[in-house]
Amino acid sequence: MSSFGRLLSGRRRKFRVYYDEAFRLPLSGAEAGPAALETRRADDAVHYLLHERAVDAAEVINPEPVSYEALARVHHGGYLEALHEAGTLASIFAVDPSDVYVDEVVRSVRLGCGATLDGARFSLKTGRPALNLFGGFHHAAPSRGAGFCALNDVATAIKALRAEGFSGRVAVLDFDFHPPDGTAECLGKDPSVWLGSVSGVSWGPLEGVDETVLPPGTGDIEYLEAVEALLSRMPPVELAFILAGADVLAGDRLGQLAISVGGARRRELLVAHRLGRLPQVWLAAGGYSPHAWKVLAGVGLTLAFDSDAPIPFEYNPLGARMLGIAHSLKSETLGDLSFVTEADVADVLGLPREGPRRLLNFYTAEGLEYALERYRVLPLVRRLGFGSLRVSIDRVGACDRGRLLGRDMATGQQVTLIELEVERRRLGEGTFLFINWLSLRNPRARFSKLRPQLPGQEVPGLGLAREMTMILGLMAKRLHVDGVAFRPSWFHMAWTARHGVRFLDPRRQGRFEALGRDLRDVPLLEATRAVAEGRVLLNGEPYEWEADEMVRWQDDHVPDDGAQVAAERERCHFTVSPVAPSAPARSG
Numbered sequence: 001m002s003s004f005g006r007l008l009s010g011r012r013r014k015f016r017v018y019y020d021e022a023f024r025l026p027l028s029g030a031e032a033g034p035a036a037l038e039t040r041r042a043d044d045a046v047h048y049l050l051h052e053r054a055v056d057a058a059e060v061i062n063p064e065p066v067s068y069e070a071l072a073r074v075h076h077g078g079y080l081e082a083l084h085e086a087g088t089l090a091s092i093f094a095v096d097p098s099d100v101y102v103d104e105v106v107r108s109v110r111l112g113c114g115a116t117l118d119g120a121r122f123s124l125k126t127g128r129p130a131l132n133l134f135g136g137f138h139h140a141a142p143s144r145g146a147g148f149c150a151l152n153d154v155a156t157a158i159k160a161l162r163a164e165g166f167s168g169r170v171a172v173l174d175f176d177f178h179p180p181d182g183t184a185e186c187l188g189k190d191p192s193v194w195l196g197s198v199s200g201v202s203w204g205p206l207e208g209v210d211e212t213v214l215p216p217g218t219g220d221i222e223y224l225e226a227v228e229a230l231l232s233r234m235p236p237v238e239l240a241f242i243l244a245g246a247d248v249l250a251g252d253r254l255g256q257l258a259i260s261v262g263g264a265r266r267r268e269l270l271v272a273h274r275l276g277r278l279p280q281v282w283l284a285a286g287g288y289s290p291h292a293w294k295v296l297a298g299v300g301l302t303l304a305f306d307s308d309a310p311i312p313f314e315y316n317p318l319g320a321r322m323l324g325i326a327h328s329l330k331s332e333t334l335g336d337l338s339f340v341t342e343a344d345v346a347d348v349l350g351l352p353r354e355g356p357r358r359l360l361n362f363y364t365a366e367g368l369e370y371a372l373e374r375y376r377v378l379p380l381v382r383r384l385g386f387g388s389l390r391v392s393i394d395r396v397g398a399c400d401r402g403r404l405l406g407r408d409m410a411t412g413q414q415v416t417l418i419e420l421e422v423e424r425r426r427l428g429e430g431t432f433l434f435i436n437w438l439s440l441r442n443p444r445a446r447f448s449k450l451r452p453q454l455p456g457q458e459v460p461g462l463g464l465a466r467e468m469t470m471i472l473g474l475m476a477k478r479l480h481v482d483g484v485a486f487r488p489s490w491f492h493m494a495w496t497a498r499h500g501v502r503f504l505d506p507r508r509q510g511r512f513e514a515l516g517r518d519l520r521d522v523p524l525l526e527a528t529r530a531v532a533e534g535r536v537l538l539n540g541e542p543y544e545w546e547a548d549e550m551v552r553w554q555d556d557h558v559p560d561d562g563a564q565v566a567a568e569r570e571r572c573h574f575t576v577s578p579v580a581p582s583a584p585a586r587s588g
């Protein structure tokens, strides 16, 4: 589809993308929090733009962090100082202070601001557009941050350009769902800057902003009319910043407009056509839905190909990235099959085993550590504030145990960060990589109102569950087993894993689907607690959670048991009772 776009436009327009791995905020609770931040958005977008050859690798630039000198032209000294306290950052990013490793969070934000400034310099010099995959922090005001915005990148860039001698008029076109309150406070009185906004909510009048506020539920047609009208009112300028917010999408967790991904692309095309060859810097701004990355990637596709060709709906950028890495990892490196260890000899001779062992008779500790580095798990764990990372392998009962151990850089304490117990297990008609235990632990983080404790959770997680799930699937593939299996001890575990995963027993799957159907309006935390506390009734009788085997088959193998699943699903009706009935009995 995208090649069609390329053919249409003939050739690619060159532009720069600013990206850094550190654009992913090092907040292990960001995904679990109330906003459920899409922390992988920049990673997803840059992957797709490279994959589609919208940019060359040489056009993807790692920015420098913005200087404190530049920040001080916009932000008050007291605020910049307070930014080095975990509490200040925690309230801006809606996480618990225990989840903030200050230096790394500040580094992420400074890199985002540095990218906006360097993108503006580049665009003014070359006339080519720049796209910053982490910028548009429009709620940050001179003396406070808010709404995931700690520092105002656009205001900082404009003041820095002024200090460097640029005197041209500037436009800031803000298409985020939320109004640019921080930017108005920073720049609203500046006659050399024109601020325009189309948003979906009013926070009261904003000084110096040409503001259009659309009602909730506004769709593509009315939205694009408002965008066009704003563009027609924009005065002549010499530089434009564009906040291409993705929180205008229908289904956004924090937005209430109903724009389609295609509608957002038409917005970018309208803006790009209106701006033409004007120096311009495009910014990510907000976006809190699983499709938010497509809006960001869509800006790049607009700039490169002037194309409205859609990104395939089901494209999974994290999966594609992981698979690419898996293909580049050689089995010999992971399993170190080139030589026989003393322990292997001991096994053959039936002697007590000493020295290093292998996980599943394959992975060495070195091999696992290398794989976790290449899958970018270790770099992220380091940015959460843990160092001296190493993998250890030993045995617990019938299972092999692999652990990621490290040191808390703040306290110097030795900690366990990942713990995995696995074995090969025969289940039904297949052999599976059976996960007996998997724990991703951020020992520094605390449970709080922003990050409630789920049943069975000892310590908050690392925010890496999606990566680990994919790595386990890829391990199963490498070991030539039929898939991955586990027993979900709690309802929320089964619910979180449900896509592509099924209970092995079709009747058990039917009951699970009925439970999901009947509890669909209950928030997950409440639902899993109700199930755990025995407050859920099945056809009027107390229901106890059944921790049976769930499996993810390799290669989308779907068992032919749909009729049995459906029959059980229809038979079962679940209700939640407000108080626990006495003595819950096993049911089903």
Ligand SMILES: [Zn+2]
Pocket: 176, 177, 178, 245, 247, 285, 286, 287
């Ligand atoms: Zn927003």
